[in-house]
Amino acid sequence: MEAIQKHKGLVFPLDRSNIDTDQIIPKQFLKRIERTGFGQYLFFNWRFDDDGNQREDFALNQPQYKEASILIAGENFGCGSSREHAPWALTDFGFKVIIAPSFADIFYNNALKNGIIPIKMEEERLSKWMEDAQRSSLELSIDLKNQQITDEEGNVISFEIPEYHKEKLLNGWDDIALTLLQEDKILAYENSRI
Amino acid sequence: MGKPETIIEKVWNKHVVHQEEGKPDLLYIDQHLIHEVTSPQAFEGLRLTNRKVRRPDLTYATMDHNVPTKNRHVVKDEISKKQMETLRQNCEDFGIKLADMFHPDQGIVHVIGPQLGLTQPGKTIVCGDSHTSTHGAFGALAFGIGTSEVEHVLATQTIWQEKPKTLNVKVEGNLGPGVTAKDLILAIIGKFGVRFGTGYVMEYTGEAIRKLSMEGRMTICNMSIEAGARAGLISPDQTTVDYLEGREYVPKGQEFEKAAAEWLNLATDEGATYDQTVIINADEIEPQVTWGTNPGMCVPVGGTTPILAEVDHKEDVKRALEYMGLEENQPITSIEIDHVFIGSCTNSRLSDLQKAASIIQGRKVKDNVKAIVVPGSFSVKLQAEELGLDKVFTEAGFEWRDSGCSMCLGMNDDIVPPGGRCASTSNRNFEGRQGNGARTHLVSPEMAAAAAIEGHFVDVRKMAGVLN
Ligand code: SF4
Numbered sequence: 232m233e234a235i236q237k238h239k240g241l242v243f244p245l246d247r248s249n250i251d252t253d254q255i256i257p258k259q260f261l262k263r264i265e266r267t268g269f270g271q272y273l274f275f276n277w278r279f280d281d282d283g284n285q286r287e288d289f290a291l292n293q294p295q296y297k298e299a300s301i302l303i304a305g306e307n308f309g310c311g312s313s314r315e316h317a318p319w320a321l322t323d324f325g326f327k328v329i330i331a332p333s334f335a336d337i338f339y340n341n342a343l344k345n346g347i348i349p350i351k352m353e354e355e356r357l358s359k360w361m362e363d364a365q366r367s368s369l370e371l372s373i374d375l376k377n378q379q380i381t382d383e384e385g386n387v388i389s390f391e392i393p394e395y396h397k398e399k400l401l402n403g404w405d406d407i408a409l410t411l412l413q414e415d416k417i418l419a420y421e422n423s424r425i
Numbered sequence: 426m427g428k429p430e431t432i433i434e435k436v437w438n439k440h441v442v443h444q445e446e447g448k449p450d451l452l453y454i455d456q457h458l459i460h461e462v463t464s465p466q467a468f469e470g471l472r473l474t475n476r477k478v479r480r481p482d483l484t485y486a487t488m489d490h491n492v493p494t495k496n497r498h499v500v501k502d503e504i505s506k507k508q509m510e511t512l513r514q515n516c517e518d519f520g521i522k523l524a525d526m527f528h529p530d531q532g533i534v535h536v537i538g539p540q541l542g543l544t545q546p547g548k549t550i551v552c553g554d555s556h557t558s559t560h561g562a563f564g565a566l567a568f569g570i571g572t573s574e575v576e577h578v579l580a581t582q583t584i585w586q587e588k589p590k591t592l593n594v595k596v597e598g599n600l601g602p603g604v605t606a607k608d609l610i611l612a613i614i615g616k617f618g619v620r621f622g623t624g625y626v627m628e629y630t631g632e633a634i635r636k637l638s639m640e641g642r643m644t645i646c647n648m649s650i651e652a653g654a655r656a657g658l659i660s661p662d663q664t665t666v667d668y669l670e671g672r673e674y675v676p677k678g679q680e681f682e683k684a685a686a687e688w689l690n691l692a693t694d695e696g697a698t699y700d701q702t703v704i705i706n707a708d709e710i711e712p713q714v715t716w717g718t719n720p721g722m723c724v725p726v727g728g729t730t731p732i733l734a735e736v737d738h739k740e741d742v743k744r745a746l747e748y749m750g751l752e753e754n755q756p757i758t759s760i761e762i763d764h765v766f767i768g769s770c771t772n773s774r775l776s777d778l779q780k781a782a783s784i785i786q787g788r789k790v791k792d793n794v795k796a797i798v799v800p801g802s803f804s805v806k807l808q809a810e811e812l813g814l815d816k817v818f819t820e821a822g823f824e825w826r827d828s829g830c831s832m833c834l835g836m837n838d839d840i841v842p843p844g845g846r847c848a849s850t851s852n853r854n855f856e857g858r859q860g861n862g863a864r865t866h867l868v869s870p871e872m873a874a875a876a877a878i879e880g881h882f883v884d885v886r887k888m889a890g891v892l893n
Contacts (some may be wrong), residue, residue, distance in 0.1 A: 247741070247744075248738070248741060249619060249620075249719055249741070251719070251853075251855045253834075253853070253855040253856070253857060253858050254855065254856060254857075257857055257861070258834050258835060258836045258858075259835075259836065261462050261490075261836065262462070262491070262502075262504040262505055262507075262508050262836070263504070263508075264465035264466065264469070264507065264508055264511050265465075265466065265469070266466045266469070266572075276856065276857045276861060281843060281861065281862070306620070307619065307620045307623070307653070310619065310620075310653065310719075311555065311650075311853060311855060312554075312555050312853075313463065313553060313554055313555040313569040313570060313571055314462075314463065314571075315463065315466075315553075315571035315572040315573060318571075333620065333623065335623065335653065336623060336624065336653070336654075336655050337555060337569055337570070337571060337655060340570075340571060340574070341571035341572075341573065341574075344571060344573035344574070345573070393587075394447060395447065395448050395449065405474075406573070406577055406585070407474070407476070407576065407577050407580045407581060410451065410577065410580075410581045410583060410585070411580075411581060413442065413443045413451060413583075414581075416442050416443045416451075417442055417451075417453070417479075417581060417582065417583055420442045420453055421453075421582075
């Protein structure tokens with residue numbers, strides 16, 4: 232996993248709650264056996280019509296959001312299926328940070344494992360950013376180490392993220408290698424149960 | 426005796442391998458189930474890092490999401506074929522037991538685990554699939570994980586987990602005749618919403634839960650994830666023990682007696698406390714039908730779709746009604762369907778098929794309704810055929826298929842066409858879930874059967890001969 236310390240980028244506002252992983256990436260695209268190449272299918276049914284043409288009315292198709300790397304969404308983002316294809320599609324498309332009032336448990340973990348920073352933030356703050364990003368464009372700077380977001384007006388807002396997850400993101404650590412440092416304990420546990 | 430504990434705490438504490446202040450716990454995993462869709466990248470990861478599967482003996486694989494449910498010998502879709510072939514190869518290379526498409530133990534992963542007795546009280550069970558919560562019906566701590574976590578479990582047989590908060594979902598009273606476990610869980614999610622379980626492990630308690638069969642309990646726990654909870658479980662009792670006795674992977678003889686005593690001891694202690702409790706009365710629950718695009722959008726069959734002026738999240742409701750092609754304040758019984766799907770890890774076990782068949786017996790599927798039954802496993806299919814259920818279904822006009830996930834998510838050919846409307850016994854009515862533009866209404870097997878006959882939703886309790 233790539234380490235991530237800071238990120239500055241353009242916001243794409245997606246004002247819907249309960250966005251499920253079937254919307255993030257529909258099932259017909261889950262058949263690949265690689266981790267890459269899922270970005271083209273992100274939000275597929277919203278981005279494309281039945282004939283495969285881009286839908287004008289879906290904002291992500293508008294040029295102003297083309298470079299967006301920060302997604303702001305409604306509550307319970309990523310509910311439903313455990314498919315890690317959802318964060319794979321998001322990162323492959325270019326998203327590095329997702330900000331929402333709440334996340335589904337499995338998605339939150341899956342995002343962290345793929346170097347995406349999931350940030351929980353109260354709805355009031357978000358709705359202002361949501362409006363700003365819809366009206367024109369909005370850029371935010373995320374400083375993971377200090378757990379702060381700075382907006383264009385210079386407001387600095389802090390956010391919560393468990394220390395343990397933060398460390399891993401900052402260093403891009405391989406989870407399995409970390410766990411294997413405890414291998415003697417795993418073995419002892421196994422032996423204790425025979 | 427120490428402090429009274431919930432089953433959640435008991436199972437958790439027994440599995441902690443390593444604990445450190447400020448970090449999640451490292452939990453040992455007793456049973457890892459895998460399937461073709463969420464595992465290929467995990468095995469690829471192992472190969473890239475030269476790692477082995479630590480405990481192939483605690484790992485079990487099947488093919489379910491992609492498999493054709495008819496003419497199994499020809500998998501037309503090349504990519505699906507490759508995905509299944511990849512699983513076969515991975516299982517061979519890493520020494521993992523696989524029930525492939527033609528194996529007698531094949532089936533939906535959450536149907537075969539219990540059926541084979543791999544699922545047992547007190548185990549920690551994971552699978553790269555959110556409906557792993559199903560196995561909680563046995564008093565196992567079972568939850569869905571992502572593919573990176575699948576790789577992690579393959580390599581280490583452990584997982585890092587933050588200790589969850591506990592939530593008691595207490596079901597008082599009793600379900601009325603013709604009201605099922607499916608109606609109960611839909612009513613719970615309808616009442617408390619699709620997020621109330623987020624961050625919790627739920628335990629279902631109360632009289633109505635005790636009276637449910639294991640199959641009913643599986644239906645309940647299956648949909649815990651639809652309430653936001655990664656895991657939902659039920660304390661084991663004699664019903665649990667009786668179900669497990671004699672199953673393939675369950676200990677035999679004296680060992681069984683010993684295991685059964687341990688299982689019963691896992692039940693939540695009298696006086697144990699939870700972080701949160703919600704209460705629902707089963708007496709008041711009626712057969713449910715979802716009208717919208719998440720499982721919380723559901724009402725009793727005698728009700729109507731919402732009235733926009735009366736709801737909180739107006740935009741969400743409006744968008745859902747639009748997607749579903751429904752008006753506000755529309756009676757549920759006026760909704761006509763053109764597809765019926767009886768299947769999925771929620772409702773495809775033998776008793777589900779028996780109950781649906783009892784409604785269908787001697788009746789015919791309405792013209793222009795395409796109805797299919799997809800048994801949850803090969804073994805369920807055989808048992809149903811021994812009872813002659815296949816005849817009941819086919820004579821009524823249902824198609825009788827081979828086991829798999831099928832129209833629950835439409836990864837194979839079994840899809841609902843754009844604009845099509847399906848009465849489905851599955852668990853998710855998300856946009857496009859059963860096919861691009863497809864409209865899904867979640868119901869019990871009995872309600873799906875009744876809709877197949879009438880061509881629209883009806884209160885199954887009012888059909889002739891049902892309640893007596
Ligand atoms: S039947 Fe549906 S919900 Fe169950 S495992 Fe298969 S796809 Fe998932």
